[in-house]
Amino acid sequence: MLLNYLWLALFFIAIAVALIKWVFLGDSTILPAMQTALFDMSKTGFELSLNTAGLMTFWLGIMKIGEAGGMINFLTRITAPFFSKLFPEVPQDHPAFGTILMNFSANMLGLDNAATPIGLKAMKELQEINPNHDIASNAMIMFTAINTAGLTLLPVSIMAYRLQAGAANPADILIPSILGTFISAFTAMILVGLKQRLNLLSFPVIGTLSVFIGLLVWLATAFSQMEQSVVESITRVAGSIVIFGFLLVFMIKAMLSKISVYDAFIDGAKEGFTTAVRIIPYLIAMLVAIGVFRASGALDYILQGITYVVEVVGGDIQFIPALPTGLLKPFSGSGARGLMLETMQNLGADSFAGRTACIIQGSTETTFYVLAVYYGSVQVKRTRYSAGVGLIVDLVGVIAGIWLAYLFFI
Numbered sequence: 001m002l003l004n005y006l007w008l009a010l011f012f013i014a015i016a017v018a019l020i021k022w023v024f025l026g027d028s029t030i031l032p033a034m035q036t037a038l039f040d041m042s043k044t045g046f047e048l049s050l051n052t053a054g055l056m057t058f059w060l061g062i063m064k065i066g067e068a069g070g071m072i073n074f075l076t077r078i079t080a081p082f083f084s085k086l087f088p089e090v091p092q093d094h095p096a097f098g099t100i101l102m103n104f105s106a107n108m109l110g111l112d113n114a115a116t117p118i119g120l121k122a123m124k125e126l127q128e129i130n131p132n133h134d135i136a137s138n139a140m141i142m143f144t145a146i147n148t149a150g151l152t153l154l155p156v157s158i159m160a161y162r163l164q165a166g167a168a169n170p171a172d173i174l175i176p177s178i179l180g181t182f183i184s185a186f187t188a189m190i191l192v193g194l195k196q197r198l199n200l201l202s203f204p205v206i207g208t209l210s211v212f213i214g215l216l217v218w219l220a221t222a223f224s225q226m227e228q229s230v231v232e233s234i235t236r237v238a239g240s241i242v243i244f245g246f247l248l249v250f251m252i253k254a255m256l257s258k259i260s261v262y263d264a265f266i267d268g269a270k271e272g273f274t275t276a277v278r279i280i281p282y283l284i285a286m287l288v289a290i291g292v293f294r295a296s297g298a299l300d301y302i303l304q305g306i307t308y309v310v311e312v313v314g315g316d317i318q319f320i321p322a323l324p325t326g327l328l329k330p331f332s333g334s335g336a337r338g339l340m341l342e343t344m345q346n347l348g349a350d351s352f353a354g355r356t357a358c359i360i361q362g363s364t365e366t367t368f369y370v371l372a373v374y375y376g377s378v379q380v381k382r383t384r385y386s387a388g389v390g391l392i393v394d395l396v397g398v399i400a401g402i403w404l405a406y407l408f409f410i
Contacts, residue, residue, distance in 0.1 A: 064268025
């Protein structure tokens with residue numbers, strides 16, 4: 001329901017701002033600009049859906065091989081003690097646990113092309129045990145909340161952009177970025193856990209998270225001492241190993257189980273293409289609203305208001321130029337990336353604002369895109385408090401990014 005109100009709010013605020021600028025400021029270009037944004041984003045949404053159709057077709061085909069060959073069941077048994085505490089309504093032997101693990105792993109390694117199709121597969125499996133297919137289940141909300149936290153262990157693309165922008169040490173934002181995304185993910189987990197009254201203090205949860213935190217600290221420390229080229233090389237190889245490792249293990253296990261690998265792939269691929277087509281209306285609806293909102297200039301007024309409030313209370317305003325990245329990230333990943341690059345170009349990659357924008361970029365996620373695509377793929381109409389949790393997590397990510405920037409660079 002909140003997603004519906006937010007979608008309408010984007011349109012109404014955009015139109016109100018445009019009318020004010022037209023009537024009182026004499027800006028006759030604003031309405032044509034919004035019209036252009038409307039048509040452009042409709043086209044973008046459709047093209048984006050078509051571009052992802054191939055990825056979804058391929059990866060859901062691979063997932064079908066893993067399911068038929070028994071690898072998904074194997075991953076399910078391994079992760080059940082931990083995930084059963086986060087998703088108590090999901091049976092412990094349900095294959096969704098294995099799929100969720102693969103989605104989280106792909107996200108942490110920055111393998112977006114694999115994470116989204118696998119995430120859509122997980123949503124389909126969660127929908128199968130959802131008693132009301134029109135309303136998001138508790139498990140769906142927990143799953144999407146963690147995904148909207150932008151759980152990325154290695155922000156390689158951000159470091160690459162910093163290198164291109166002339167940063168002296170492109171990896172200097174690595175540790176604060178990891179800490180930021182860690183804070184966002186735990187905020188999502190805690191918010192949903194409290195709402196659903198889950199026991200997050202149980203041994204499987206605490207033990208698993210302790211191991212994860214230890215690994216995270218070790219990786220952050222190790223990578224922070226390496227040259228940018230070495231970090232990029234390691235992560236590139238690691239990503240390739242993970243991708244082809246999945247393929248090889250899934251196929252070998254299916255062959256040993258005497259499963260027709262090709263037939264299983266085709267069955268899953270058909271499902272992937274259907275899913276890609278199904279999300280088109282949801283994706284276009286959200287992108288059009290976001291495009292019109294941006295074109296109206298409403299985001300600029302919000303930024304000016306925040307600047308005024310910070311100055312009135314006597315706060316430091318060095319972070320203000322980085323705020324547009326955080327404000328736009330829930331709505332548009334490419335738009336936020338463009339603003340991050342613009343900040344580094346105008347103020348310098350090693351400026352406080354440039355570093356802050358990069359940390360914020362790595363600590364947040366495109367919430368509305370995730371919700372539109374994930375829930376749209378299973379045609380859930382009422383997402384309950386998913387949008388509210390996602391926006392709170394994004395806010396925490398922005399605040400954490402700013403705080404970490406001051407902690408590390410001031």
